[in-house]
Structures are given as C-alpha cells and as structure tokens.
Amino acid sequence: DTAVSQTPKYLVTQMGNDKSIKCEQNLGHDTMYWYKQDSKKFLKIMFSYNNKELIINETVPNRFSPKSPDKAHLNLHINSLELGDSAVYFCASSQEGMTGRAGGPTDTQYFGPGTRLTVL
Amino acid sequence: AQKITQTQPGMFVQEKEAVTLDCTYDTSDPSYGLFWYKQPSSGEMIFLIYQGSYDQQNATEGRYSLNFQKARKSANLVISASQLGDSAMYFCAMREGRGTDKLIFGTGTRLQVFP
Numbered sequence: 638d639t640a641v642s643q644t645p646k647y648l649v650t651q652m653g654n655d656k657s658i659k660c661e662q663n664l665g666h667d668t669m670y671w672y673k674q675d676s677k678k679f680l681k682i683m684f685s686y687n688n689k690e691l692i693i694n695e696t697v698p699n700r701f702s703p704k705s706p707d708k709a710h711l712n713l714h715i716n717s718l719e720l721g722d723s724a725v726y727f728c729a730s731s732q733e734g735m736t737g738r739a740g741g742p743t744d745t746q747y748f749g750p751g752t753r754l755t756v757l
Numbered sequence: 758a759q760k761i762t763q764t765q766p767g768m769f770v771q772e773k774e775a776v777t778l779d780c781t782y783d784t785s786d787p788s789y790g791l792f793w794y795k796q797p798s799s800g801e802m803i804f805l806i807y808q809g810s811y812d813q814q815n816a817t818e819g820r821y822s823l824n825f826q827k828a829r830k831s832a833n834l835v836i837s838a839s840q841l842g843d844s845a846m847y848f849c850a851m852r853e854g855r856g857t858d859k860l861i862f863g864t865g866t867r868l869q870v871f872p
Contacts, residue, residue, distance in 0.1 A: 685858045687858070695859070746860055751802070
C-alpha cells in the first residue's frame, strides 16, 4: 500500500564510506525527487527526474549521484561521505512533470518516510 | 530574497480552538502552486492542502483550509478544532511555473496543541 518508500530508514556510517539510499513509488508518477532536510529542518531540493531523465541538479556536490533505472525508482548514491552530509533525505514523487503548468493539483509531491543519515 | 516566509517559528493553541499559521510568498510568475505539509515528530512529510494560483476559491480539506490572498501574496493555513495530534512542524511550499518542478520550502512553524 505504501505510496513512496525509502530504504533504509536509518543509516549510520563512517566518514569516507560510500552508501546508497533507495526509493520506489507505486503511484504511477512520472517525476521523482530527492530533498535534503538539514539539522534546522530546512528542506531543499537536490535532484529531480522525469521519466528517468535528470531535470534538476541543484548545485549538489559530484559525490552525490542519483540513478533512475525506471520511472518508479530513484536511488541516491553518495561517495566519500562527509560529516556535513548528515541529514534526513527525502524522496518524493509527483504526477506532473516539467511539461506541466504549475498551479495544478498534479503538482502535488508525495514524500517518502525519509532516511536519516548520520556520518561519524 | 526569501521566496517563502513563515514568520512564526512556534505557535501554541489549545485543543478544540482554531489556529492560523502564516505564510507569505514571493514570485513574479502568474502560474504557481502553494502547498502545506505537516511533519510530526515521527519525521514523515504529510501533504495537507494545495492551492493553485488560478483557483478562485480557497482550498479546504477537512479541518484544514487555506486563506489565499493573492494580492497580498499570502497563503495562511487555518486548522479548525485543533487536536493533540496536530502538534507538529508545518511547512509552506511553492512551485513556480518556470519549467521547474522543485518545491521551495519555508522554514516551518512548530505547532503545539495543549489540552
């Protein structure tokens, strides 16, 4: 039944390691996103994909690489983890993509439960 | 300049009372969408309500309503008959129609409902 799911929910790792977070949506949406929520609860877009094509890359370091094997999945791989990468990472999806006019209900983005990443 | 401003870092309300959470936005685009999300202490982001820039009427979803004042660029969330379970962080967000999908979030308001 879960609409947008992420694994793992918690990730604790050492600095310098490489890790991945997986996201899947069963809503049939065309667009998926990664957001980062910092320790002050501020949410910021990192990436968006529309039908497996990268649309937004919001000045995220090259160590972060999203991969979309199909439109229902968007994974986030992080190389050489740093202390500052500690945050909650949210995956989201929406029906409308870049081709749509903003201001329609299909813009609504549905979020996964989040992955709390702690880098030691 | 901040695109989305939530000026209330924290709000308190008594159970069964109504509360208004403020949100102002800044855009020159005529086409945009405004959203409110709730984040309880468990951490998930829950979509509450949506308002499109061309919508003539204020959006309502159960106990949530959006007081949309386009000329003032404000989109305040009104929660009627507050419940203890409404205690959470509330985020206002906007999507602009400039060929981008991203949501721009405000800094959030922490609402605490007391008995």
